[in-house]
Amino acid sequence: xxxxxxxxxxxxxxxxxxxxxxxxxxxxxxxxxxxxxxxxxxxxxxxxxxxxxxxxxxxxxxxxxxxxxxxxxxxxxxxxxxxxxxxxxxxxxxxxxxxxxxxxxxxxxxxxxxxxxxxxxxxxxxxxxxxxxxxxxxxxxxxxxxxxxxxxxxxxxxxxxxxxxxxxxxxxxxxxxxxxxxxxxxxxxxxxxxxxxxxxxxxxxxxxxxxxxxxxxxxxxxxxxxxxxxxxxxxxxxxxxxxxxxxxxxxxxxxxxxxxxxxxxxxxxxxxxxxxxxxxxxxxxxxxxxxxxxxxxxxxxxxxxxxxxxxxxxxxxxxxxxxxxxxxxxxxxxxxxxxxxxxxxxxxxxxxxxxxxxxxxxxxxxxxxxxxxxxxxxxxxxxxxxxxxxxxxxxxxxxxxxxxxxxxxxxxxxxxxxxxxxxxxxxxxxxxxxxxxxxxxxxxxxxxxxxxxxxxxxxxxxxxxxxxxxxxxxxxxxxxxxxxxxxxxxxxxxxxxxxxxxxxxxxxxxxxxxxxxxx
Amino acid sequence: xxxxxxxxxxxxxxxxxxxxxxxxxxxxxxxxxxxxxxxxxxxxxxxxxxxxxxxxxxxxxxxxxxxxxxxxxxxxxxxxxxxxxxxxxxxxxxxxxxxxxxxxxxxxxxxxxxxxxxxxxxxxxxxxxxxxxxxxxxxxxxxxxxxxxxxxxxxxxxxxxxxxxxxxxxxxxxxxxxxxxxxxxxxxxxxxxxxxxxxxxxxxxxxxxxxxxxxxxxxxxxxxxxxxxxxxxxxxxxxxxxxxxxxxxxxxxxxxxxxxxxxxxxxxxxxxxxxxxxxxxxxxxxxxxxxxxxxxxxxxxxxxxxxxxxxxxxxxxxxxxxxxxxxxxxxxxxxxxxxxxxxxxxxxxxxxxxxxxxxxxxxxxxxxxxxxxxxxxxxxxxxxxxxxxxxxxxxxxxxxxxxxxxxxxxxxxxxxxxxxxxxxxxxxxxxxxxxxx
Numbered sequence: 001x002x003x004x005x006x007x008x009x010x011x012x013x014x015x016x017x018x019x020x021x022x023x024x025x026x027x028x029x030x031x032x033x034x035x036x037x038x039x040x041x042x043x044x045x046x047x048x049x050x051x052x053x054x055x056x057x058x059x060x061x062x063x064x065x066x067x068x069x070x071x072x073x074x075x076x077x078x079x080x081x082x083x084x085x086x087x088x089x090x091x092x093x094x095x096x097x098x099x100x101x102x103x104x105x106x107x108x109x110x111x112x113x114x115x116x117x118x119x120x121x122x123x124x125x126x127x128x129x130x131x132x133x134x135x136x137x138x139x140x141x142x143x144x145x146x147x148x149x150x151x152x153x154x155x156x157x158x159x160x161x162x163x164x165x166x167x168x169x170x171x172x173x174x175x176x177x178x179x180x181x182x183x184x185x186x187x188x189x190x191x192x193x194x195x196x197x198x199x200x201x202x203x204x205x206x207x208x209x210x211x212x213x214x215x216x217x218x219x220x221x222x223x224x225x226x227x228x229x230x231x232x233x234x235x236x237x238x239x240x241x242x243x244x245x246x247x248x249x250x251x252x253x254x255x256x257x258x259x260x261x262x263x264x265x266x267x268x269x270x271x272x273x274x275x276x277x278x279x280x281x282x283x284x285x286x287x288x289x290x291x292x293x294x295x296x297x298x299x300x301x302x303x304x305x306x307x308x309x310x311x312x313x314x315x316x317x318x319x320x321x322x323x324x325x326x327x328x329x330x331x332x333x334x335x336x337x338x339x340x341x342x343x344x345x346x347x348x349x350x351x352x353x354x355x356x357x358x359x360x361x362x363x364x365x366x367x368x369x370x371x372x373x374x375x376x377x378x379x380x381x382x383x384x385x386x387x388x389x390x391x392x393x394x395x396x397x398x399x400x401x402x403x404x405x406x407x408x409x410x411x412x413x414x415x416x417x418x419x420x421x422x423x424x425x426x427x428x429x430x431x432x433x434x435x436x437x438x439x440x441x442x443x444x445x446x447x448x449x450x451x452x453x454x455x456x457x458x459x460x461x462x463x464x465x466x467x468x469x470x471x472x473x474x475x476x477x478x479x480x481x482x483x484x485x486x487x488x489x490x491x492x493x494x495x496x497x498x499x500x501x502x503x504x505x506x507x508x509x510x511x512x513x514x515x516x517x518x519x
Numbered sequence: 520x521x522x523x524x525x526x527x528x529x530x531x532x533x534x535x536x537x538x539x540x541x542x543x544x545x546x547x548x549x550x551x552x553x554x555x556x557x558x559x560x561x562x563x564x565x566x567x568x569x570x571x572x573x574x575x576x577x578x579x580x581x582x583x584x585x586x587x588x589x590x591x592x593x594x595x596x597x598x599x600x601x602x603x604x605x606x607x608x609x610x611x612x613x614x615x616x617x618x619x620x621x622x623x624x625x626x627x628x629x630x631x632x633x634x635x636x637x638x639x640x641x642x643x644x645x646x647x648x649x650x651x652x653x654x655x656x657x658x659x660x661x662x663x664x665x666x667x668x669x670x671x672x673x674x675x676x677x678x679x680x681x682x683x684x685x686x687x688x689x690x691x692x693x694x695x696x697x698x699x700x701x702x703x704x705x706x707x708x709x710x711x712x713x714x715x716x717x718x719x720x721x722x723x724x725x726x727x728x729x730x731x732x733x734x735x736x737x738x739x740x741x742x743x744x745x746x747x748x749x750x751x752x753x754x755x756x757x758x759x760x761x762x763x764x765x766x767x768x769x770x771x772x773x774x775x776x777x778x779x780x781x782x783x784x785x786x787x788x789x790x791x792x793x794x795x796x797x798x799x800x801x802x803x804x805x806x807x808x809x810x811x812x813x814x815x816x817x818x819x820x821x822x823x824x825x826x827x828x829x830x831x832x833x834x835x836x837x838x839x840x841x842x843x844x845x846x847x848x849x850x851x852x853x854x855x856x857x858x859x860x861x862x863x864x865x866x867x868x869x870x871x872x873x874x875x876x877x878x879x880x881x882x883x884x885x886x887x888x889x890x891x892x893x894x895x896x897x898x899x900x901x902x903x904x905x906x907x908x909x910x911x912x913x914x915x916x917x918x919x920x921x922x923x924x925x926x927x928x929x930x931x932x933x934x935x936x937x938x939x940x941x942x943x944x945x946x947x948x949x950x951x952x953x954x955x956x
Contacts, residue, residue, distance in 0.1 A: 171916070277711045281706065470945065479608070482600055487945075506903075507905070508904065509905065
């Protein structure tokens with residue numbers, strides 16, 4: 001398993017990306033033209049055309065060219081999928097009768113199959129999303145496999161309690177599956193977002209109707225095929241490729257979907273949450289946007305802080321909900337930090353994601369590219385100082401230069417709104433209390449980070465910042481066992497860890513009268 | 520604003536030791552015990568529930584709820600987690616912040632306790648809108664909370680109407696979490712307002728049409744009494760009332776006869792009269808609604824075997840009413856009546872019964888009256904309802920989670936589960952030189 005040894009730590013990964021060493025030699029070569037095997041709607045363990053017969057193209061963002069057509073699911077397909085899911089969930093069904101531990105066995109089998117086909121799957125992800133192959137292989141796929149294995153372990157540990165109530169009663173709770181779980185996932189980490197959703201849902205015994213992003217439907221469909229091979233019964237997992245307003249909206253409003261999990265923008269999160277309440281009050285969890293502060297104190301190791309802050313913003317082409325997109329630097333070291341950051345950004349290698357020497361690939365599509373370029377324009381117009389990048393790159397595909405703005409003020413759009421691209425904004429601060437207030441002047445609260453050697457400052461900031469995850473002297477360190485989610489308008493609820501199971505159970509209390517209670 | 524100020528970093532409430540929050544909650548329980556007679560009398564005056572029931576049931580549960588959550592205050596724990604790599608990682612369970620809480624009129628003191636207990640135990644600050652029908656006891660409790668020593672701004676209570684005061688809370692951009700108990704219809708409205716404004720976290724406790732199943736092998740006398748209590752408790756004004764009594768065919772006629780007899784014996788009148796089992800409904804609007812359901816029951820062909828009329832010229836009294844030969848599609852079998860109207864339906868086959876129990880938007884509670892072990896466990900494990908009672912009904916405890924499946928609600932109150940909604944989980948990951956297990 002030498003292939004996987006080097007991929008585990010993000011700092012090691014970051015260093016490796018910078019030095020282009022170590023991991024590359026043991027990394028298996030990508031398949032640059034992976035064959036597209038599955039591009040249809042997946043219901044009841046079958047791949048079928050959409051009810052309308054319509055298809056949509058999925059694009060290779062490195063070239064702007066169409067990879068293939070994919071079946072376009074809409075309300076009718078969602079209806080069929082929900083019915084299939086309901087049937088798989090009926091009392092007495094194979095899935096409902098299955099031992100909990102067996103659910104764990106199936107999840108581990110799925111992880112095994114992903115490991116078996118890791119090179120193909122990674123290549124497909126790189127083709128459809130544009131993220132560099134070596135990052136997808138070492139980071140995304142590593143976390144995906146671990147997520148399924150982590151939740152495999154939870155399957156037979158979804159426990160209720162016996163409770164010593166007052167009176168002559170025997171009382172207990174059961175944690176039952178919620179039922180039909182509608183899951184809408186985004187395009188920035190297609191495989192990983194699918195794993196974060198399927199892992200806990202299936203561990204708890206639910207059935208799933210998943211809408212995948214129109215920009216990146218291919219890997220999710222391949223995973224569906226593997227799930228079928230692993231032995232998940234028909235109807236337990238159903239996948240609908242399609243668009244948000246149509247297929248996604250149908251799920252959010254469906255009267256027979258019991259729970260909705262949505263990852264995407266805050267704006268759309270508000271729309272689906274309202275649709276969920278208006279239809280049947282289905283339970284809702286949301287993972288939305290962010291404008292996370294990354295704080296660099298004067299005592300931090302300058303070289304590490306620059307590199308960590310660079311990684312915090314540019315990872316995944318800047319397309320992370322939790323990107324460190326407001327870099328707050330202490331006045332004393334500001335100028336040096338800006339200079340080093342600009343230098344680092346200029347050194348960042350951008351290009352064909354299948355080329356193992358590239359750190360950055362294209363943005364996912366034209367729409368995102370236009371949005372990012374418009375933010376760059378706004379940064380210049382509002383008076384921020386452009387110290388690196390600022391332009392698109394090349395004629396084909398959606399490449400943008402790693403861009404750095406300095407002298408950024410809190411009120412500027414680039415400091416308030418989520419850019420979701422390779423644009424680093426560096427702000428200056430002096431006073432700690434004022435800093436905390438400035439960090440909080442946002443509708444978001446997804447993540448934060450502190451770069452410092454000082455124990456008290458590290459603990460004070462991490463304990464007081466209102467953010468779902470706080471990283472200290474690192475960034476984007478994820479683990480299937482650590483809950484992730486937003487304060488405020490960055491989301492509702494948590495994914496991963498034991499906390500991630502809460503949303504996927506429905507608690508039932510049972511109280512039985514007995515002749516005589518004894519403790 | 521007052522709540523936000525009480526919640527600011529460095530405030531007395533934020534700096535208070537967690538165990539001290541528990542001391543305050545216990546003090547509040549002490550003061551309620553001290554003033555129990557006065558408080559109960561006020562509740563009876565404002566709500567109409569019989570004094571002896573309010574004293575023994577409501578106040579008992581209220582005091583226990585505050586003490587139960589007092590015990591949890593210093594046990595709101597995060598975890599340290601063995602993540603991959605050279606990191607020290609932990610979670611913290613922080614207070615959510617400003618909690619908007621909207622409570623109903625059917626159990627004014629108890630609904631207030633269910634809301635304040637977990638919220639305060641977890642260190643939150645509260646803005647509570649009390650029902651316009653029954654604002655008085657909640658305001659007295661606020662006075663006791665002040666006496667107990669809760670800092671200014673931690674608890675704030677707004678008497679007022681739903682669409683105005685309640686709506687303002689649901690849509691407020693600076694309220695972090697909303698807890699609402701009331702009708703399903705209004706629950707949908709506030710949940711949408713919450714999402715449209717600032718995506719505040721939402722928990723809901725809504726309506727129900729809970730099935731109470733009587734099997735042929737049940738003790739007849741006990742089953743009749745339990746089923747009577749299941750419906751008529753609190754003048755039928757319970758979200759979890761056993762409002763669809765499913766009786767096995769074999770014993771149906773006898774059960775109906777005995778239930779009608781029991782209903783006719785139910786004593787109704789002045790709630791301060793200790794011999795009365797039932798008081799008035801809470802207001803004119805509820806009374807009109809209930810009478811209209813009684814009318815609909817007659818019109819749709821159910822058989823009226825007891826009651827059916829209003830009682831007296833003053834107040835909002837309704838006779839204990841029983842309908843037999845009720846069919847699933849009738850309005851009185853589908854919609855929440857929230858009054859003293861028992862509907863008795865017949866069943867034959869167990870699988871068909873479970874399906875009929877599930878043919879509703881609700882899923883709050885259910886009950887089974889039987890001596891048979893396998894039937895009891897099968898029904899309690901398969902019925903999609905938040906609480907299932909076996910050979911009893913309306914048994915509550917601060918330690919047992921309560922809440923609805925489906926459109927009866929989102930989330931659970933009480934027990935350890937009841938704390939989940941009142942914490943915001945934070946993950947912290949710190950790089951260290953060398954991780955060892």
